[in-house]
Amino acid sequence: xxxxxxxxxxxxxxxxxxxxxxxxxxxxxxxxxxxxxxxxxxxxxxxxxxxxxxxxxxxxxxxxxxxxxxxxxxxxxxxxxxxxxxxxxxxxxxxxxxxxxxxxxxxxxxxxxxxxxxxxxxxxxxxxxxxxxxxxxxxxxxxxxxxxxxxxxxxxxxxxxxxxxxxxxxxxxxxxxxxxxxxxxxxxxxxxxxxxxxxxxxxxxxxxxxxxxxxxxxxxxxxxxxxxxxxxxxxxxxxxxxxxxxxxxxxxxxxxxxxxxxxxxxxxxxxxxxxxxxxxxxxxxxxxxxxxxxxxxxxxxxxxxxxxxxxxxxxxxxxxxxxxxxxxxxxxxxxxxxxxxxxxxxxxxxxxxxxxxxxxxxxxxxxxxxxxxxxxxxxxxxxxxxxxxxxxxxxxxxxxxxxxxxxxxxxxxxxxxxxxxxxxxxxxxxxxxxxxxxxxxxxxxxxxxxxxxxxxxxxxxxxxxxxxxxxxxxxxxxxxxxxxxxxxxxxxxxxxxxxxxxxxxxxxxxxxxxxxxxxxxxxxxxxxxxxxxxxxxxxxxxxxxxxxxxxxxxxxxxxxxxxxxxxxxxxxxxxxxxxxxxxxxxxxxxxxxxxxxxxxxxxxxxxxxxxxxxxxxxx
Numbered sequence: 001x002x003x004x005x006x007x008x009x010x011x012x013x014x015x016x017x018x019x020x021x022x023x024x025x026x027x028x029x030x031x032x033x034x035x036x037x038x039x040x041x042x043x044x045x046x047x048x049x050x051x052x053x054x055x056x057x058x059x060x061x062x063x064x065x066x067x068x069x070x071x072x073x074x075x076x077x078x079x080x081x082x083x084x085x086x087x088x089x090x091x092x093x094x095x096x097x098x099x100x101x102x103x104x105x106x107x108x109x110x111x112x113x114x115x116x117x118x119x120x121x122x123x124x125x126x127x128x129x130x131x132x133x134x135x136x137x138x139x140x141x142x143x144x145x146x147x148x149x150x151x152x153x154x155x156x157x158x159x160x161x162x163x164x165x166x167x168x169x170x171x172x173x174x175x176x177x178x179x180x181x182x183x184x185x186x187x188x189x190x191x192x193x194x195x196x197x198x199x200x201x202x203x204x205x206x207x208x209x210x211x212x213x214x215x216x217x218x219x220x221x222x223x224x225x226x227x228x229x230x231x232x233x234x235x236x237x238x239x240x241x242x243x244x245x246x247x248x249x250x251x252x253x254x255x256x257x258x259x260x261x262x263x264x265x266x267x268x269x270x271x272x273x274x275x276x277x278x279x280x281x282x283x284x285x286x287x288x289x290x291x292x293x294x295x296x297x298x299x300x301x302x303x304x305x306x307x308x309x310x311x312x313x314x315x316x317x318x319x320x321x322x323x324x325x326x327x328x329x330x331x332x333x334x335x336x337x338x339x340x341x342x343x344x345x346x347x348x349x350x351x352x353x354x355x356x357x358x359x360x361x362x363x364x365x366x367x368x369x370x371x372x373x374x375x376x377x378x379x380x381x382x383x384x385x386x387x388x389x390x391x392x393x394x395x396x397x398x399x400x401x402x403x404x405x406x407x408x409x410x411x412x413x414x415x416x417x418x419x420x421x422x423x424x425x426x427x428x429x430x431x432x433x434x435x436x437x438x439x440x441x442x443x444x445x446x447x448x449x450x451x452x453x454x455x456x457x458x459x460x461x462x463x464x465x466x467x468x469x470x471x472x473x474x475x476x477x478x479x480x481x482x483x484x485x486x487x488x489x490x491x492x493x494x495x496x497x498x499x500x501x502x503x504x505x506x507x508x509x510x511x512x513x514x515x516x517x518x519x520x521x522x523x524x525x526x527x528x529x530x531x532x533x534x535x536x537x538x539x540x541x542x543x544x545x546x547x548x549x550x551x552x553x554x555x556x557x558x559x560x561x562x563x564x565x566x567x568x569x570x571x572x573x574x575x576x577x578x579x580x581x582x583x584x585x586x587x588x589x590x591x592x593x594x595x596x597x598x599x600x601x602x603x604x605x606x607x608x609x610x611x612x613x614x615x616x617x618x619x
Contacts, residue, residue: 027162028160032164038065038067039419039442046086061333062326069117077434081515082373082399085475090122103264107263169419183341193427208278209279209298211295214263220317235304237274240254254315272305279297280382281295338378339429343417346423347404347406350424362614362615364405364613367401371480399480404448407444408612440476443476465605469606472492483515497605498595500604502534503594526546528591529544536602536607550575557601568585578596578597
């Protein structure tokens, strides 16, 4: 009897102890936690806080901006004609700092060049002005657990940080394995996604990384000590030296090599892919210590390249600007990672989806939340067996949309993956990894997360159209029309009707430009219009007019609305109220005018929901 009482007492005390530990646990709660203050993470945090969500941003360094700043790649590649959402805000902040847009055109690799420290300063100033945003710098994640909420432990203290929604914005997708989710690394086989330029078999080869250098013109000899293991032959084919006889890429002059990444204030970004300081290391699955050793070897290669630049190319006046970064060696805080883990998401964006968006089984273009126009650009030149890899330098694609479903994994609620780890094929990663696209992906994730908090729903229950409307409200693009600027009064109508698939666009490659054109000022042709699967437009009782005059189109629209015909004076008033010009009832209507009428009067975009594949849900 006494033994039984002892057992009961011990069990009771143990239960009390558990309750005590649980109740005494120091928990700090947030609506949204974002891990990684890089190019996407900082924008995600700013967007979610602006929408009223209590947001925590956790960053392992003391800088914001990731590849744009901390890694030194302070040259925005692409989207010059599509400055979408926060991207435009950031660009305008740079213009305010340097004086005008032309002051950012210092190098030839980009039209937006800036000093990394300036980018970090701007992002910090914007982030610090957001009252709903808390930022923890120099913080690393120790453990992540998911039950009713996400719970995070960090190495620095005993506090548990909890949130309803968690976003992985790390450089290498490091939260994905911590949550035991599936992912992909390396090249996909040609068979997997039926991409004809993919290799025949899959492999685990990723793109080269680079430890960028920011050099400064000191106006005097600044030649460094000869690095260990230096061999001029390692870099002799980095420019048109006259000594390189085996070449598979164009070699530029030494002046072009240096001016490639020229920054304001006589600084130079050295991120040279042609036999320069690209370095191969698949550091994704390495331990933290192994990564540091690998990154140090990448730094040593960059130093050897610097010595080559100084002694062989004659630029001994250029050397590392130690004032740019708060590091002992003057290098950026992190290497430039071009590739990481790739999520197995609800949708995987493939090269075929980008090349021929209207010819695929699914209509992913309807679900766009970001846009890009950079070619498929893969860096593999530093890989030891480079000659046997597919040649993927600047493979042309039209400008394209990134679908919402690539951010969202299967089999877990309220978790998103952004930065360079979204659910795309390896080939698509060569364009979706670029800074403007990654920045927009971050903003979209902040929108989706906040809508989940506002509506008290799982993010998987938020409709695609709700996310897109919020992006449009923030001057973002959901379709990649380079011929329609956000300043256009009818920009949103063109975007919405294009996202419905009612009017389609044309993708083109012209020289270095990859573009998709909407042609808003062109006369409407019957072959332009696609009413497939649209019940509200497809009716034998209300046929589409043969002559597409303004009067006939207005008659047709009001028949659909089951309202009586109006006279020309009434139609003229409607036309004027919709901010349309040059009313002539007998004139052929333009594509843009047709879009505005359909959007403003019928609003198919909001009337019919779509799923992640772009299929109609409730038409």
